[in-house]
Amino acid sequence: MMSLIELRNVSKSFKGLSLFENLSVSFEKGKIYGIVGHNGSGKSVLFKMMCGFVFPDQGSVIVNGEELGKNKRFPENFGIIIDKPGYLGDKTGFENLRYLADIQNKISDEKIKEILEKVGLSHTIMQKVKNYSLGMKQKLAIAQAIMEDQEILLLDEPFNGLDVDSVENIRDLLKSLNNQGKTIFLTSHNNEDIDILCDHVFRVRNYSLEQLK
Incomplete structure (x- = not known):
């Protein structure tokens, strides 16, 4: 079976620090993968390479059989949370998602409202995003990552700032x-998030990925 995402002989330095050297790994469709490692180990950079935000210094990243940077810069159908997403602070959560949805015009207002409710944000809330708590901003980030029925989700610390009930949800x-x-x-x-959710777990170690599960 063809891999969904494959990294072939990838090397990458970031801000003068070598993060990956000759990394080769493949990921299958339909699994949940956990990526663990200490701060600064390269987890976010790995995600950025997988979705075309940055390119490897050497090697190639193949998504659905197509190498990123050849005929395609960004792969399709990705939902992404990397670093801290930026929003229009003087707009509501719904208005922010509506602006983002207008780019591809795939989904209706009703779909956006449905997704907001699913992540635990009422679509009727008129509070501006600049006044959101950390947890509310995190829920908004998750909503934008899933609202267009994206097939591949790259979620860097999706539980950050969430209370216990929200984590469960x-x-x-x-x-x-x-x-x-x-x-x-x-x-x-949180190791519990990884243990409960992930089919496979990889640790960033020695400039590569070590499979733990």
């Missing part, structure tokens, strides 16, 4: 999306 949501066939990659400093 988002875990259940990710399990449901995986059951629908979505492929999910996530990082988390």
Whole structure:
């Protein structure tokens, strides 16, 4: 079976620091993958290479059989949370998602409202995003990553800032999306998130990925 995402002999330095050297790894469709490692080990850079935000110094990244940077810069059908997503602070959460949805014009207002409710944000809230708590901003980030039914999710610390009930809700949501066939990659400093959700776990170590599970 063809790999969904494959990194071939990838080397990457970032801000003068070598993160990956001659890394080769492949990922299958329909799994949940956990990527663990200490801060600064390269987890976010790995995600950025997988979705075309940055390119490797050497080697290639292949998504659905196409090498990124050849005929295609950004792969299709990716939902992404990397670093801290930026939003229009003087707009509501719904208005921000509506602006983003207008880019591809795939989904209706009703779909956006439905997704907001799923992540635990009421679509009727008129509070501006600049006044959102950290947890509310995180829920908004998750909403934008899944609202267009994206097939591949790259979620860097998706549980950051969430309370206990919200963590349970988002875990259940990710399990449901995986059951629908979505492929999910996530990082988390909480081992419980990784243990509960992930089919396979890789640790960034010695400039490569070491499979733990």
